[in-house]
Amino acid sequence: MERVLTTPISETDARALKAGDVIHVSGTMFTARDEAHRMMLEHGSPLPVEGLALFHCGPVAQKKGSDWEILAAGPTTSARMELFEADFLRRFKTRVIVGKGGMGDKTLAALGEVGAVYTHFTGGAGALAAKAVKRVTAVHWLEELGMPEAIWVMEVEKFGPLVVAMDSHGRSLYKDLSVTVDKNMEAIRARIKGGK
């Protein structure tokens, strides 16, 4: 099913989502990559983030007068944040993670514990993402971390399409698919062996 979730997203709404659903998010989204995760866990969050959408992204931003404009903002590889994400979710209770490539078992367990989902946004679709960003409301740690790693707080409208890839019920599309791929690979290996 397809629907629009508006922040702050409740635990109940997050738990209602199932792997395979396609959603859009409206409201407040903030970016955090490796360094921002580490900084937030060490020093606390510079803004209240419970119920917000967390975006694994290092955008291209440009300052126009006193305002920032986001030019491109596709997702980065989420696997790098696996180091931090379970602790991050327990502490900050963001309800929708937006990234690409999926995350590991520790995050999957934390999604179930906290009531949150991991969603997949099309990798590289930076212009499509930027179009859904209505404005930048704040940027934190820009000096310390630089443009890609800073925390960009953005007001978004119908950000998506987001495929719910890992839900709070322990299901991961990536895990399901890896079973299929493993099976296909057996046949592929046999074809290579039997060929020229």
Next chain:
Amino acid sequence: MNLAQELGKAIGKAATILPPDAVRALEAAREREVGPARVQLEAILENVKIAREGKVPICQDTGTITFFVKLGTKFPHLPDLVRALPEAARVATKDVPLRPNTVHPFTGKNPGDNTGRYVPAVTWEMVDGDGAEVHVLPKGGGSENCCALRMLPPGGGLKGVKEAVVEHVVACGGLPCPPTIIGVGVGGGADLALKLGKMALLRPLGQRHPEPEVAALEAELEELINASGVGPMGLGGKTTVLAVHAEYAHRHPASLPVGIVVQCWAHRRATVRIRADGRMEVV
């Protein structure tokens, strides 16, 4: 003649306008797919359109800028060209703008203009003539992280090569932003195999290697990898690769190096042709 400006424009073109061969390959893939795979390809094509119309980067990772120069041995503007290459990166970083993507590996310092030690990387190939052809290939970090080198036992033959490439590309899953383009360099040494893999990416999609044995390997690898079901973005589907391009060099009898270069769907590139009289065109 302002070479840096013109080359900067080419970098900008590469960052914002996906070449027609890549668009056609993505459109063909969309027609094959259903479900989440189709959702991904529709989002990709919508994104390509927004970037082209709005003159904004296709992807926020505007990549590491890489140049491949076919240099005529009688080209009269070589000192200008050498100076213009890094300057073009600075120009484009400001004008497009591009994300500053060059980091000092020891200090973490980012000069902010997409230049640095050995960067932009330039590969020079000498050819007959008095012109120069500069290919720009900005390549994102996500797909570059999926490149690999295999030093195979030569006794395994071509089967070994096929196995190594298929196993590696499938194991990368959704990480390099599939559907990808794979450049395979066979032979040479360790460094040359990877370089050939990268150079194979410059060939337009839909164009096979002129030698039938190599062309056959390309077609077979495409079919085998796409049979895996990894699909667009690793969410499942028929299209894991848009194309496999192979190149080769003669090898040492004891070595069979295979360079596997992975390029994301945003197969961004542009070319500047410079003539001896200073006329230039960006294609």
